Amino acid sequence: REYNEGSGRCRLFPTRAVGAGQPLCVVGAGGWLGVSDADAIEVVARMGDELPDGFYDQHRLMLALVVLRRARADPAGPWAALLPQGFGRFDPFLDLLPSTFNTPLYWTKEELKELRGTQAMAATKDQREELKGDYAFLVPIWNTALEAMGLKEPVEGGDAAAAAAEEEEAAGVYALEYNDFLWAYSVWSSRSTMCPSDTAQEGEEACVLPLLELARYFPERNCKLEVDGDTATTLELVPTTGLSPADEITFSDVWLSNTDMLLFEGTVVVTNDGSYDSYDVGIALKRDEQMYPWKRDLLEKRGLLPNQNYQLRPFGEIDRDLVFALRVYHITIYEADELAGLFEDGPVSLQNDDSAFSNLVNLCKRSLKKHKTTMQEDLDALETAEPGSAKYMASVIKLGEKRALSHTIAACQRRLTSIESQWPEREMDVPKWVRVDGEEPIL
Numbered sequence: 001r002e003y004n005e006g007s008g009r010c011r012l013f014p015t016r017a018v019g020a021g022q023p024l025c026v027v028g029a030g031g032w033l034g035v036s037d038a039d040a041i042e043v044v045a046r047m048g049d050e051l052p053d054g055f056y057d058q059h060r061l062m063l064a065l066v067v068l069r070r071a072r073a074d075p076a077g078p079w080a081a082l083l084p085q086g087f088g089r090f091d092p093f094l095d096l097l098p099s100t101f102n103t104p105l106y107w108t109k110e111e112l113k114e115l116r117g118t119q120a121m122a123a124t125k126d127q128r129e130e131l132k133g134d135y136a137f138l139v140p141i142w143n144t145a146l147e148a149m150g151l152k153e154p155v156e157g158g159d160a161a162a163a164a165a166e167e168e169e170a171a172g173v174y175a176l177e178y179n180d181f182l183w184a185y186s187v188w189s190s191r192s193t194m195c196p197s198d199t200a201q202e203g204e205e206a207c208v209l210p211l212l213e214l215a216r217y218f219p220e221r222n223c224k225l226e227v228d229g230d231t232a233t234t235l236e237l238v239p240t241t242g243l244s245p246a247d248e249i250t251f252s253d254v255w256l257s258n259t260d261m262l263l264f265e266g267t268v269v270v271t272n273d274g275s276y277d278s279y280d281v282g283i284a285l286k287r288d289e290q291m292y293p294w295k296r297d298l299l300e301k302r303g304l305l306p307n308q309n310y311q312l313r314p315f316g317e318i319d320r321d322l323v324f325a326l327r328v329y330h331i332t333i334y335e336a337d338e339l340a341g342l343f344e345d346g347p348v349s350l351q352n353d354d355s356a357f358s359n360l361v362n363l364c365k366r367s368l369k370k371h372k373t374t375m376q377e378d379l380d381a382l383e384t385a386e387p388g389s390a391k392y393m394a395s396v397i398k399l400g401e402k403r404a405l406s407h408t409i410a411a412c413q414r415r416l417t418s419i420e421s422q423w424p425e426r427e428m429d430v431p432k433w434v435r436v437d438g439e440e441p442i443l
Contacts, residue, residue, distance in 0.1 A: 012249040018239055024223065024249060025237040027209070030089030032235055034195060034207040038064035040084050046145035047138075057206040059138060061192070062184035065208070068094055069180060078173045096210035101186040102266030105131070107390050114394035117371040118401055119280060120259045127263060135181050142176045189264040195235060196227040223251040257311075258400050268396040274314040277400030281363060282309045283325040291333060298328050312364070314403035318411050326356035350423045357412040357419075364405040364412075375402050
């Protein structure tokens with residue numbers, strides 16, 4: 001079923017009632033691509049020995065996707081010769097994958113301008129730089145593997161630019177092209193998951209599943225992936241509870257914001273309650289501050305990092321962890337001496353809360369000023385832009401960020417108004433306080 005107009009996403013529902021443990025979907029051999037399949041391709045396997053931690057599963061699968069794609073495009077061509085016998089079973093798998101994507105990595109410069117001022121714009125730039133860095137790192141390793149297989153002439157000497165040009169020329173028909181690498185990255189980022197595996201040491205391995213991306217990113221998981229116990233060659237999507245035709249099929253409880261879905265899948269979800277809208281703020285302690293070790297320990301005791309991002313949402317209370325981090329950030333030496341160990345949560349002092357919430361208000365206001373459009377202009381764009389277009393999805397992102405920021409400002413202002421009523425004169429550095437045993441400190 002279509003999720004809603006303009007989202008670019010579909011939802012999966014059973015057509016009839018299904019009992020727990022009864023397979024909804026059976027994926028046969030070749031219906032998914034796992035790391036063990038990637039290792040069966042010699043050029044990828046040879047590269048595996050040279051890849052450091054952090055480049056391992058993801059990049060082996062991406063390189064395998066490149067080989068499969070090029071071989072599928074020309075079954076009688078040289079790339080097909082890189083595949084082991086029997087890899088034709090992946091042809092239906094490849095035919096289910098899109099040839100291009102609608103993520104900002106594929107947008108034109110004019111389309112990217114629609115995201116100006118948003119965190120999605122900054123994230124797209126970071127994503128592109130990281131991808132280009134990975135590509136530049138992998139090309140020489142790819143070429144070395146080809147050379148070891150006798151498929152590429154060695155390159156000697158020359159300056160860096162000349163060497164790079166010679167590397168590409170020497171790789172010839174087997175050159176690793178950036179567009180193929182970008183496509184493989186897009187497949188991985190939108191369709192990767194962990195699949196059960198009888199051969200993997202941990203009992204599961206990274207894999208790519210076409211179509212099942214439709215059920216990946218919604219909370220309240222009601223299904224799981226299992227390997228068929230009899231054949232060990234098929235993958236089954238099995239309900240963990242009984243399902244009716246009104247129940248959406250989901251097998252991941254990972255929540256993604258609209259910004260995440262735009263970056264990785266090229267889609268957004270429009271809802272009236274803003275349940276997919278968010279804005280990230282970072283709180284970082286000053287390392288050169290005298291109280292840094294003490295403040296760091298307070299955060300770590302709560303399971304937080306001294307440099308961490310927190311999410312603002314357009315509804316509900318402000319994240320308690322964010323408020324805690326802000327209070328810790330603004331604690332003074334005087335307060336630390338007097339209150340150390342007494343407060344794991346709750347206000348430290350009126351002065352501390354005044355600083356913490358004023359800081360958050362100023363941060364949100366600065367973030368709002370970065371946007372080049374008003375909320376009304378964004379709403380108008382939703383009415384006129386083609387659903388699924390860059391302008392449409394960028395408007396959804398901008399509205400979501402502004403709603404999250406505006407809601408946070410309003411919540412902070414309520415707290416600051418309360419502080420003003422309790423502390424109108426502000427004649428003392430720190431208000432007096434008393435502690436009642438077993439109760440919250442009273443300011």
